[in-house]
Amino acid sequence: MTHVLFTKHEDTLNNALAAIETRGYWSPFAEMPSPKVYGETGAADGEAAFKARLNQAFQLDQPTNGETIGAEQSPFGFQLGVRYPKADVDTLIAAAKTAQQSWRAAGPKTWVGVSLEILSRLNRASFEIAHSVMHTTGQAFMMAFQAGGPHAQDRALEAIAYAWNELRRIPSEAHWEKPQGKNPPLSMQKRYAIVPRGIGLVLGCCTFPTWNGYPGLFADLATGNAVIVKPHPGAILPLAITVRIARDVLREAGFDPNVVTLLATEPNDGALVQDLALRPDIKLIDFTGSTQNGTWLERNAHQAQVYTEKAGVNxxxxxxxxxxxxxxxxxxxxxxxxxxxxxxxxxxxxxxxxxxxxxxxxxxxxxxxxxxxxxxxxxxxxxxxxxxxxxxxxxxxxxxxxxxxxxxxxxxxxxxxxxxxxxxxxxxxxxxxxxxxxxxxxxxxxxxxxxxxxxxxxxxxxxxxxxxxxxxxxxxxxxxxxxxxxxxxxxxxxxxxxxxxxxxxxxNLTGGVFVNQSAAFSDFHGTGANPAANAALSDAAFVANRFRVVQSRVHVAPKAAGAEAGQAA
Amino acid sequence: MTHVLFTKHEDTLNNALAAIETRGYWSPFAEMPSPKVYGETGAADGEAAFKARLNQAFQLDQPTNGETIGAEQSPFGFQLGVRYPKADVDTLIAAAKTAQQSWRAAGPKTWVGVSLEILSRLNRASFEIAHSVMHTTGQAFMMAFQAGGPHAQDRALEAIAYAWNELRRIPSEAHWEKPQGKNPPLSMQKRYAIVPRGIGLVLGCCTFPTWNGYPGLFADLATGNAVIVKPHPGAILPLAITVRIARDVLREAGFDPNVVTLLATEPNDGALVQDLALRPDIKLIDFTGSTQNGTWLERNAHQAQVYTEKAGVNxxxxxxxxxxxxxxxxxxxxxxxxxxxxxxxxxxxxxxxxxxxxxxxxxxxxxxxxxxxxxxxxxxxxxxxxxxxxxxxxxxxxxxxxxxxxxxxxxxxxxxxxxxxxxxxxxxxxxxxxxxxxxxxxxxxxxxxxxxxxxxxxxxxxxxxxxxxxxxxxxxxxxxxxxxxxxxxxxxxxxxxxxxxxxxxxxNLTGGVFVNQSAAFSDFHGTGANPAANAALSDAAFVANRFRVVQSRVHVAPKAAGAEAGQAA
The missing domain is CATH 3.40.309.10 (Aldehyde Dehydrogenase; Chain A, domain 2)
Known part of the structure; x- marks a missing residue:
């Protein structure tokens, strides 16, 4: 059952799989904000789309208690004034659980195909996202475009490729036939179902909301989980646009869009996050932020697989x-x-x-x-x-x-x-x-x-x-x-x-590469081997525990020719 | 740098890799205690070897404080009387740390080759191990032979195959070359070093000391870690024989045998285990046992990756x-x-x-x-x-x-x-x-x-x-x-x-397969998706986090022809 969106993006996926093995340079997303790639009006349209969001309610057709929330300030000196639908945690979890049922049943190729389609739509929104990254993080425009757009998309694609690389290695079924000497063999048909963990929680940061948020978001989605995206209260907009696009694609593909939801908050949301992070339904947490908060999650959210990136001394x-x-x-x-x-x-x-x-x-x-x-x-x-x-x-x-x-x-x-x-x-x-x-x-x-x-x-x-x-x-x-x-x-x-x-x-970096830079598909970002991060972006360990395999087995007739003769005897 | 032991066992490894992908029946280790496979005198020799160990000091050339320890009783009604060298935790950790240095440097093919050689020696010792399993666990002889010998060896090989399947996907180096338009490309040589976590701790159980102990032991070894094996005080002998064989192979291959050490204890060793399990140098823990102890490890041994199999209701x-x-x-x-x-x-x-x-x-x-x-x-x-x-x-x-x-x-x-x-x-x-x-x-x-x-x-x-x-x-x-x-x-x-x-x-199991049975290479034992186990034997998640990758990068001359012309210009 190959989903049309899997087929559509299969070449990109295969190139990404080759890239993570050879780890040479590769990217399908143009890092220069060129009109040739992003369209003659792409830059102007993206800026206009960003400006149109300022001082407005952000339209997001998801569970809400009817109120709005949001207090982002541009580091460049103005209030964004964007108000997001406010949601309470119970409602959001319930909606994610419901949505996860049919999403789970859709299976690996659909998860991966839909994830890749979301990504290609995000690429087309790179200018709008760039302005939203700039005016939440304080990055200058060029960096906001590159790190917030194509480079973040690269990291997302990398996570999807790693996820698929694991998923594809689990056969959906197997014939098992054990010889029994002169007796007919024991013969069984086995089915292996990929079972996603459930609901993932992505806790964004205020400096690289997309670059650091996408790997967890897409690793979760590509392995069949629902995701609640909780941006840093200072950098909501880039992830809100991301969630909106993800929901559009999910809806178009026939899924309950609550597979991806947004939990917007205002500053000092620590108690809310701690409450949410310990809920039994939250099975995966991806966090970027302070050592204090990351370590708290690692030590307390026992019900979840926790992936953290924290402080370090470079x-x-x-x-x-x-x-x-x-x-x-x-x-x-x-x-x-x-x-x-x-x-x-x-x-x-x-x-x-x-x-x-x-x-x-x-x-x-x-x-x-x-x-x-x-x-x-x-x-x-x-x-x-x-x-x-x-x-x-x-x-x-x-x-x-x-x-x-x-x-x-x-x-x-x-x-x-x-x-x-x-x-x-x-x-x-x-x-x-x-x-x-x-x-x-x-x-x-x-x-x-x-x-x-x-x-x-x-x-x-x-x-x-x-x-x-x-x-x-x-x-x-x-x-x-x-x-x-x-x-x-x-x-x-x-x-x-x-x-x-x-x-x-x-x-000996003396040329055009800087120690700050980390290239997807080639550089592992973080090692998971020191306190700055308990995981690397991305590797097999980052994705392999986001799903589990539940198998079944039942006796069937032996396949081997000699075996059948044996059985007849 | 392919180690001679890797080459020696490469066919077996490749067959195992094929088996974990297709998940049909396969095993290189004969499950019937047949003289044709194990030698005409194999059965008698194994029994004699077991009996010779009773009421004796177990010879193991490893760090000890000079005392001996051990109080195993056969469920079949007699004292084993085997005394093992007593070791204190600090000494054992220090020895493992020292041994781990050269073991780490040896690299993936050597770790895997040595692990496979240990396994083939264990197979030859199947009869001796069978008797030791029988008289510690209470299993009847045939089960002790199969589950304690070849089936445990299958599970070990499976873990090694999964480990190698991850290790081989990390290139040791890569050439990265990023186009820069009309300028010469950015060109870097990258090295990727596999860095084992450090020291693993295997906490054995009293019912299946080898079957449940081998996956963690061999997953650790095959990914370059040193291992301290702490058997259940009621079932030391099968793992002591295992450690002895592992140390023989390590020594013959030119390594410090303290890569694998034994920590024998007597009943009520809980405080000792809790102390050991929280040591900063213990980076991996594989545990089979009670829910209480397993959950304690999961919630307290934050410095380690913890893999548990606990109680359940089948x-x-x-x-x-x-x-x-x-x-x-x-x-x-x-x-x-x-x-x-x-x-x-x-x-x-x-x-x-x-x-x-x-x-x-x-x-x-x-x-x-x-x-x-x-x-x-x-x-x-x-x-x-x-x-x-x-x-x-x-x-x-x-x-x-x-x-x-x-x-x-x-x-x-x-x-x-x-x-x-x-x-x-x-x-x-x-x-x-x-x-x-x-x-x-x-x-x-x-x-x-x-x-x-x-x-x-x-x-x-x-x-x-x-x-x-x-x-x-x-x-x-x-x-x-x-x-x-x-x-x-x-x-x-x-x-x-x-x-x-x-x-x-x-x-509908009505024939020769029983729900208790779990076949390596085909059946995942445990799912990691419910409280009975936080991991499965074996899958990618079981091995992928036992090592990390540390990379380096340095500028080199571009390789691309066009690029060199560009540079010359």
Missing amino acids: QIVIDSADDIKAVARNIAFSLALYSGQMCTAPQNIYVPRDGIRTTDGHMSFDDIAQALAGAVQKLVADPARAVELLGAIQNDGVARRIEEARSLGRVLVESQPLEHPVFSGARVRTPLVLQLDAAKDASTFTGEWFGPISFVIATDSTAQSLDLAGSIAAEHGALTLSVYSTDDAKIEAAHEASIRGGVALSI | QIVIDSADDIKAVARNIAFSLALYSGQMCTAPQNIYVPRDGIRTTDGHMSFDDIAQALAGAVQKLVADPARAVELLGAIQNDGVARRIEEARSLGRVLVESQPLEHPVFSGARVRTPLVLQLDAAKDASTFTGEWFGPISFVIATDSTAQSLDLAGSIAAEHGALTLSVYSTDDAKIEAAHEASIRGGVALSI
Whole structure:
């Protein structure tokens, strides 16, 4: 029973399956907002669609108590004013349970086909989603388009491909025939039913609502589960648009659209989320957010499979370099990109206090610190260009953290507010870079300082730098580790540190790739091997436990020729 | 780097991989204790080897504090008197950590090759292991041979095959090349290192120490982890022999044998196990045992991936039958086999109080109850034959439970002690069968009464029987569900109940297959979808999270021809 939507997207699926095995570069979704791909009027239409949603009730034909809810504020300085249908938890769970019945029965090819169709519709909505991501997360437009649109869609497709890769390996039936010597064989027909877990809960974050939310959403859907999407109260719109599109596709395909529902909330929704997360019907939880909340879910939501991405301390080890300017440029870009509000952004930069070797000769610790500082300052010197890189600070908490961090060490680069040339109320800050010392500041740099805050840390040696990198990743979590060295032995030692810390390693990035970037189908995002995440995006473990197999067996006539003769005897 | 042991066993591995995909009958390990397979002197040698171990110190060259420990008693009525090296937890963990370093570095093909070699050695030791299983678990010899030997080895091989199926899908490296329009592409070389979790802990049970212990042990080993094997204090010997063989193979292959160690204990080792299970270095736990202990591990051992098999209530629904005598014979065998001490043995048998249709006409509830009772009585009428089916009662707790159960309802078949013709002190009891009523006895039959205790339960209808079966499986756990019906609609309803309860269904078993039996490579043992187990033996989810992938990436020259031209330009 191959669903028409499975057939429609089968080539894409097969390409994705090939990509996750070879892990070379591949993407079906164009990352450039080009009119050739997205249509001559795509950009204008998407912006208009976004603007039309402002200060309006968001139309979503799903269970609601009749009230509306929502208090999103653009980090670029205005209220979104979008009001979402308010739903109570009991009603939403009941609706999801009902919808899940026929969805479950539809089977793997339908789950996958419908998921892929939703994804292709999301791709067409990339501009509208880009504006909604921009004005909830504070990402500059280009990043909001890429990370919120095609790159998030890549991660979704990757999760679907992994799900299908597991589903397709379970035969729907089997003939089992066990020889019994001269007697007729024991012969049974077996059926294997894929049974989804039930209802999944996706808990979105406020910085990458689609990129971090899609893998769990689509892994759940593609394995036959219903999903309640609970966005961060500060970044509802991108996921509300997503839910709306998913419901359209489900309805068109003949399913109860309550397979996917939205639970919009306002700030301080912690008690509501904790109540929801412990409901017996919630069998899967995908969470991106704070260590405190993620760990609470891991330790309390025993009825569910829980996948978390939490805080971490990303690190750079500078041992030696061919071209320190290229090193500094690359690092500065990583620090400035979306104001360090990426879970992959570096924070701790270790430099030996005695300095390093470069092709231009020995450079002191201060030389390196100044090179980094200079590169950051250069990058943000022109406000009009800077804001396209920095974006805006997502929330006041991050802005306050910058203030708090100022006194932690010697200031190498001061953080300053910038005037946004288009959005006068935008909350823009340049990166803060401080100097610390490994000998005395461990209590500061072993924690995450989320936002545009980084530390250049003097160490006794590269050996100490790598030791710190490995142990901090292992104990406090990390999503990225970066090393700069011209010495193969040091790079091999960095490999060992990355394995000890369970963290992905980037080596000598001086070109157009930045440590913050993680490419779907090739880079595993997170390892599940340190406290920053208990899962990776995506791998077999991320999907294989979202469904179970329930089998049946019944005696049938033997098939083997010799066997039948035996039975006749 | 293909290890010689991988090459040696590659055909077996490939056959196993094919078997888990097609799920037809397959096994490389002969289940009959035939001299043609196991050697003319195999049986005698194995028995002699077992006997030589009695009342001796068990030689195991592993870390010990110099003392010995062990208090196993054969359910057939004698002390084993085997003393194992006593080890303290800290020393064992430290030794495992050290051993794990070089084991990790050896890589997937070596882990799998060494695991397969261990398995082939275990197969050769099947007779010795059979006697050790018999005299710890109380299984009769033939079952101890099959379930403790070749069938356990099948389950081990299945786990290795699933592990390899995951490992082989992670490329060790990849070339990633992203086009940049007219500019040279971004080009990176990536390495993907398989990083085992660390140390696994296998907590054995006293009824199927090898069958239930091997999947976790070999899933851990085949994914590069070190393993501490902590047998149930009542069934150490089969796993001690296993550990010894594993250590021999590891040593011969050039590894630190502390990759696999034994932690022997004496009864009431709960506090020791809880202490060990929470150690930060224990990253994987495989447990078979009580719901109380299993749930404790699931809720407290947060540092580990925890795989549990716990208690359940297995059920049979009788709706209608062609041949009630064949039905009764099959069920009676399932009740008597190893005295109901199988996790898959049926307990609740639902029969409509108004009776059922058979090809011999209508039969009343009492007719069915008497048919079942008669079949059980017939099966145990001859003590010498009966003991080869019943085996012995593993421990006094089970014997006491039979006493306790007597008063729960009307006795259909009384449990009686039997004299064993060979072992005068054997603790043998025939099955107890009671009559209950669904209307008033739910508090009795919704719990597990482990041992030869079963209930024939009067229900209002097959619909009620199926409703009970589904909801009891979902709420209290179950590994098996069996239905007898000549009505396709009822069988379909049983399918629905099995899916609701997340439990494997057997249909109209009247021949040589019994609901207790679960065939590796074809039957999933447990579903992970109800409280009886949080995992299935075996599937992708059982193995995929026992290792993680840590990657690295570094810029390299582009490979694409056009790209190089671009770079030159």
